[in-house]
Amino acid sequence: MKAVLPDSKIPKRWYNILPDLPEPLAPPLDPETDEPMEPEKLLRIFAEELVKQEMSTERYIEIPRKVRELYAKIGRPTPLFRATNLEKALGTPARIYFKYEGATVTGSHKINTALAQAYYAKEQGIEKLITETGAGQWGTALSLAGALLGLKARVYMARASYAQKPYRKTIMRLYGAEVYPSPSERTEIGRRFLREDPNHPGGLGIAISEAIEDVLRDGNARYALGSVLNHVLMHQTVIGLEAMEQMREFEEPDVIIGCVGGGSNFAGLAYPFVKEVLEGKADYKFIAVEPRAAPTMTRGVYRYDFGDSGGYTPKMKMHTLGHTYYVPPIHAGGLRYHGLAPTLSVLINHGVVTPVAYHQNDVFRAAELFTRTEGIIPAPESAHAVKGAIGQAIRAKAEEREEVILFNLSGHGLLDLKGYEDYLDGKLEDYEPEHFPALGG
Structure with a gap:
């Protein structure tokens, strides 16, 4: 389907x-003065135009029409699938759908x-x-x-x-x-x-x-x-806007899931649905999935920090592990980040979005099951969303309830096969970091 x-x-x-x-949002701070950043400096x-959009x-x-023409050239609108084989393998009453951004010519959102x-x-x-x-x-x-x-x-x-x-x-x-x-x-x-x-x-x-x-x-x-940054997350909302249209052919989702490094692919799918919740028109549940090796949402603190390790960027108020955090070399390289989108940080603080974190071996096991049932090899980053969806479907089974799950399969993993090879050969390491500079130890 x-x-x-x-x-x-x-x-x-x-x-x-x-x-x-x-x-x-709390205003970004000038790294030289710690005062609110003047837009001109950006x-x-x-x-x-991006600075204007950010504010x-x-x-x-x-x-712009030219951008829409280019979207069509690279594969938009992207397809939305129902993962029926995965549902059968899990024996769950949940129905699982995914928006497949790996269908673009570059293989991701x-x-x-x-x-x-x-x-x-x-x-x-x-x-x-x-x-x-x-x-x-x-x-x-x-x-x-x-x-x-x-x-x-x-x-x-x-x-x-x-x-x-x-x-x-x-x-x-x-x-x-x-x-x-x-x-x-x-x-x-x-x-x-x-x-x-x-x-x-x-x-x-x-x-x-x-x-x-x-x-x-x-x-x-x-x-x-x-x-x-907000303008980046905003550009990604074409994913969710398309998905809303596509899900009308099937049914309303109950749970919406995406992986998170900085927040762009999660926001791309979820934010148009979040709007409905914030306006009181729907009661969707949102789950944001991150690696245990870089647990910004689940173990970070909400404070001002640099977006980069060298202290060149404006300071942003966000969930952070500290800009000097040494991120372990997990295979989900796109999630190896110490901070988080300020807009997503606000949504987490208000309980709109629920964060969870998984070790990479658990994530790769979920990706293996998805590959064998649906035929698509997820990018290691996107596999975190797969793991989140499988976990939610298993909970629905345990509680004997139907549930409609929608997740963002934000990219394919055909260029990430070294990670899968290491997983299959039992060479993947799970990291449980203990030192977070933002926490003071």
Whole structure:
């Protein structure tokens, strides 16, 4: 069972959750003064239109026609499937649906915001976009967006993933991007981390610092971000807007699930449904799934912190493990992040979203079952949502109740097979970190 929409159903507007949040976001702070950040200072880092969108209180923002045309070119609208074989294997009365973002040409949801950010940069006359990437899905997406819109791209890829996922960097290079392992020798912050540990596995926080440092020394470049900030999460809401339309062909969901690193793929599916809950029109349950090795939602604290490891970004009030947290080298590289989207942090604080955390071996076991029943190999990041959906379906079975579960399968794992090989060979390590800088120990 599946629902496929025609190109004419590609959403014409993104949903902006800011005006509907239970409380206003705390303002970002200038890292030099600790005072609220002046928007003008962000213009040296981001394209101007993105800064406007970040601050906008408009509930809906129009998607430019060119971006919608590019969405159609890369595979939007994406299909929605019912996981009937998985349901049978679990023996559950629950009905499980998933929105499959792996159907895009780059294999993940990240292309949704990459095209938007590249479009606005091109319109402004910017020549180059510089970014970070964890597992490589975001770097891949921005590399293609740059190629389609005539922009140069440079990507700092977390060193652990650079080694674990060599074909990701090959694809980025085929799309015309430069790719460097992070920490690298190209930046002062990269050299600092390498002096401390020549074998440092890197992480999104360090790669963000390197990208921003690089941007600040190149007047023709701007930074592109793959998650966390509101404009990025907003661009991803095409996922949920499509899913709402598709689920009308079947039934209303009861539970909506996504994995979380910074928050973009969870928000992309969930935020249009969250709007209905905040307006009192529905009572959906939301589950956000993270790795136990980077338990930002379940063990982090809500306070101001840098979004990067080097202290270059504005300080944001969010759930954080501390920007100096040494994230273990799990295979879900896109979830190896110390912080969380401020908007998602607010929703967790108000009990709208429930976070859970799992070890990577449990996640890979769930992914193996999903692969054998549904035929799709999930990305290690997306497999966290699979694990969350299976756990919810098993609870429904134990309680002998029907339930409709919808989750975001945000990417395929065909370029992540080293992680699956390690899992099948019994070589995956489960990490139970104890030192969180944000907690003081």
